[in-house]
Amino acid sequence: MSDATTGSRAPRPAETAQDAGSRAPRPAESAVEVRGVDKVFETRTGQVQALDGIDLTVAAGEFVSLIGPSGCGKSTLMRLIADLDDPTAGTLTVFGKSSRQARLDQEYGIAFQQAGLLPWRTVAANVALPLELHGVASADRRSRVAQLLEMVGLGDFADRYPDQLSGGMQQRVAIARALAEQPRLLLMDEPFGALDEMTREKMQTELVRISAETGAAVVFVTHSIPEAVFLSDRVVVMSPRPGRIQQIVPMRLGADAARAARTEELREERTFFDMVTAVREALHGGSPVASGARGVETR
Amino acid sequence: MSATASTAAATTGRPKRMSPRTEATLRVVAPIAVGVIVLGAWQFLVTVVGVSEYLLPSPASIIEEFIANWASIASAMLITGTNALIGLVVGSILGILLAALAARWSIADRMSAPLIAALAVVPIVALAPVLNSMFGADSQFGRQAIAAIASFVPVFINTLRGFRQTTPVHRDLMKAYAANSQQVLRTLTLPTARPFVLTGIRIASSLAVISALVAEYFGGPRGGLGSLISTSAASSAYARAWAYVVASIALGLLFYLATLLLERLVLRRAPSGGAR
Ligand SMILES: Nc1ncnc2c1ncn2[C@@H]1O[C@H](COP(=O)(O)OP(=O)(O)OP(=O)(O)O)[C@@H](O)[C@H]1O
Ligand SMILES: [Mg+2]
Numbered sequence: 001m002s003d004a005t006t007g008s009r010a011p012r013p014a015e016t017a018q019d020a021g022s023r024a025p026r027p028a029e030s031a032v033e034v035r036g037v038d039k040v041f042e043t044r045t046g047q048v049q050a051l052d053g054i055d056l057t058v059a060a061g062e063f064v065s066l067i068g069p070s071g072c073g074k075s076t077l078m079r080l081i082a083d084l085d086d087p088t089a090g091t092l093t094v095f096g097k098s099s100r101q102a103r104l105d106q107e108y109g110i111a112f113q114q115a116g117l118l119p120w121r122t123v124a125a126n127v128a129l130p131l132e133l134h135g136v137a138s139a140d141r142r143s144r145v146a147q148l149l150e151m152v153g154l155g156d157f158a159d160r161y162p163d164q165l166s167g168g169m170q171q172r173v174a175i176a177r178a179l180a181e182q183p184r185l186l187l188m189d190e191p192f193g194a195l196d197e198m199t200r201e202k203m204q205t206e207l208v209r210i211s212a213e214t215g216a217a218v219v220f221v222t223h224s225i226p227e228a229v230f231l232s233d234r235v236v237v238m239s240p241r242p243g244r245i246q247q248i249v250p251m252r253l254g255a256d257a258a259r260a261a262r263t264e265e266l267r268e269e270r271t272f273f274d275m276v277t278a279v280r281e282a283l284h285g286g287s288p289v290a291s292g293a294r295g296v297e298t299r
Numbered sequence: 300m301s302a303t304a305s306t307a308a309a310t311t312g313r314p315k316r317m318s319p320r321t322e323a324t325l326r327v328v329a330p331i332a333v334g335v336i337v338l339g340a341w342q343f344l345v346t347v348v349g350v351s352e353y354l355l356p357s358p359a360s361i362i363e364e365f366i367a368n369w370a371s372i373a374s375a376m377l378i379t380g381t382n383a384l385i386g387l388v389v390g391s392i393l394g395i396l397l398a399a400l401a402a403r404w405s406i407a408d409r410m411s412a413p414l415i416a417a418l419a420v421v422p423i424v425a426l427a428p429v430l431n432s433m434f435g436a437d438s439q440f441g442r443q444a445i446a447a448i449a450s451f452v453p454v455f456i457n458t459l460r461g462f463r464q465t466t467p468v469h470r471d472l473m474k475a476y477a478a479n480s481q482q483v484l485r486t487l488t489l490p491t492a493r494p495f496v497l498t499g500i501r502i503a504s505s506l507a508v509i510s511a512l513v514a515e516y517f518g519g520p521r522g523g524l525g526s527l528i529s530t531s532a533a534s535s536a537y538a539r540a541w542a543y544v545v546a547s548i549a550l551g552l553l554f555y556l557a558t559l560l561l562e563r564l565v566l567r568r569a570p571s572g573g574a575r
Contacts, residue, residue, distance in 0.1 A: 116468035
C-alpha cells in the first residue's frame with residue numbers, strides 16, 4: 001500500500017460530496033480513513049470490480065452504517081478495513097495506523113455475516129476465545145464472559161454448544177465475542193440478519209447503549225433501512241457493479257443527535273420516517289439531494 | 300488421488316438419527332441377530348443336511364476346539380495383537396506427523412503424494428516375505444513393520460484431509476485476532492482435524508490386525524494366530540483352524556471397538572480449556 005497512488009488519482013465526484021454529513025468537528029484522530037480504495041477480484045471467469053474509488057472517514061465514536069443491494073461490496077469494504085484482504089489500490093488507516101498494524105494491535109472487534117463459532121467449544125469458551133488468545137488471566141476471563149453473556153441475554157446458555165442454539169442465539173454469541181475486548185472500533189457485518197424482529201430491536205437498543213457507553217466507533221453493514229436509520233450517525237448508501245458510494249446520508253435524529261437520545265420512542269417519531277425516506281430515495285438513486293454531477297444509476 | 304478411494308470420509312456433522320438409545324441398542328442387537336441366524340443355519344447344514352465335518356466343521360466342534368486350545372489361542376492372540384498394536388501406534392504417529400508436514404509445506408505434500416499413492420495400491424502383505432527374510436526368522440519386526448505401513452496410509456490420508464477442513468470464516472477470525480501460527484494450530488487446525496484423525500485410526504485398526512496376521516503366513520517366528528491357522532489347516536485339523544479364525548475375528552473386533560471407544564471419548568465434546 002502506498003500513498004502515492006492516491007495522489008495520482010483524478011478527483012471523483014464522490015470525494016467532493018464525502019463527509020458532508022459529519023456534524024461534530026472531527027476529533028484529531030479518526031477511527032477509519034479510506035482513501036481512493038479499489039478492490040478487484042481476479043476470478044477464473046475474469047475480473048470482478050468489487051469496489052471503485054471508495055472514500056470514507058469514520059470519526060472516533062461515530063456510528064456509520066453501510067447499506068446497499070446485495071453484491072455491492074459492503075462485506076468487501078469491511079474486510080479491507082479489518083485487513084483480512086488487501087485493497088488493489090488506495091489506502092486504509094485505522095486510528096492513524098495502517099490497517100495491518102491496527103489488526104496486530106487488536107484495535108477492532110469484528111462480527112461476521114456468519115456467526116463463525118467454533119463448534120467444539122461451549123458458548124462461554126467461544127466468547128472467551130479472544131481473551132484466551134491475548135493472554136487474559138482465567139479469573140478475569142470468567143467474569144468478563146459471564147458479564148458479556150448476561151448482556152446478550154444468554155447467561156443460561158454458557159455451557160451449551162453452538163449446535164444447540166438457534167441461529168439468532170449463535171449470532172448473539174458472536175456479538176458478545178466481538179465486544180469481549182471492549183474495542184474502540186466495532187466492525188459488524190449484518191449481525192442481526194438472523195434475528196427475529198423483537199430480538200432485533202432489543203439488540204439494536206443494546207448496541208446503541210454499548211457503543212455510547214464505550215465510545216466505540218461502529219461500522220455496521222445492514223440491509224434494513226430502519227435499522228440503519230435508528231442506529232447510525234451517518235448512513236453510507238452504496239451502489240453495485242462496480243461498488244461505489246452513492247451517497248452519504250447524515251441522520252439528524254433527536255435534538256443533539258446524542259446516542260442517549262436514541263430510545264425506543266425514536267422509532268415512532270416523525271424525523272425517523274423522514275430519514276427512512278431519505279435513505280430509501282438514495283438507495284433507489286432518485287434522491288432529490290443526490291450529488292448531481294454524477295450519473296445516477298436508475299434501475 | 301487413487302488413495303482417497305480406500306478410506307471413508309470422516310463425517311463432521313452428526314447425521315440425522317433416531318433416539319440415540321434406540322440406535323445404540325439396534326447397533327448391538329442387529330449384528331448379533333444376524334450372527335445367531337448364520338450360525339444356526341450352519342449347524343443345521345452340518346448336522347441335519349449332512350455336509351461332511353471334514354469339509355465344513357460344525358460350529359459346535361469349532362467351539363469345542365476353541366475351548367480345548369484356549370491356552371494357545373490366548374497366547375497367539377497376544378502375539379499377533381502386540382504386533383498389530385505396535386504397528387498401529389507407530390503407523391498412526393508417523394501418519395499424523397507426516398500429514399502435519401504435508402499440510403504445512405506443499406513441497407512435502409508433493410514429495411510424499413506419489414509414495415502414499417504407491418503405498419495405498421501395493422498390497423502391503425506382498426512385502427511380507429521380503430521383510431521377514433530381511434529381519435531374520437526369529438524377529439517379529441517384519442510383521443510390525445507391515446502393520447505399521449498398512450496403518451500409516453489411512454491415518455495419513457484422513458489426517459491430511461482433516462488439516463484442510465478449516466473454514467474461511469474461522470481462518471478470518473484467527474487472522475482478525477492476530478493469532479500466531481502456534482495458536483492457530485492449537486485452537487483451530489487440530490480441533491478441526493480431530494474427528495478425521497480418529498476416523499483414520501479406526502480404519503487403520505482393522506488393517507493393522509489383518510496385515511499382522513497375514514504376514515505370519517509367510518514364515519518368521521511361530522505362535523501367532525496366522526501361523527497357527529496355516530499349521531492347523533496344513534495338518535487337516537480344520538475345526539482347530541476355524542477356532543483360530545474365530546479368535547482372529549475376535550481380535551479384529553477388539554481393535555475396532557477399542558478405537559471406536561477412543562473416538563467416542565475424544566469427540567464427546569470435551570471441554571476445551573475456555574472459561575468454564
Ligand atoms: N473472494 C472473492 N473472489 C471473487 N469475487 C468476490 C470475492 N468476494 C467478493 N466478491 C465479489 O465482490 C462483490 C462484492 O461482494 P460482497 O461480499 O462485498 O457483497 P455484499 O455487499 O457484502 O453483499 P451481501 O449484501 O449479499 O452480503 C460481489 O460481486 C462478489 O461476487
Ligand atoms: Mg456481505
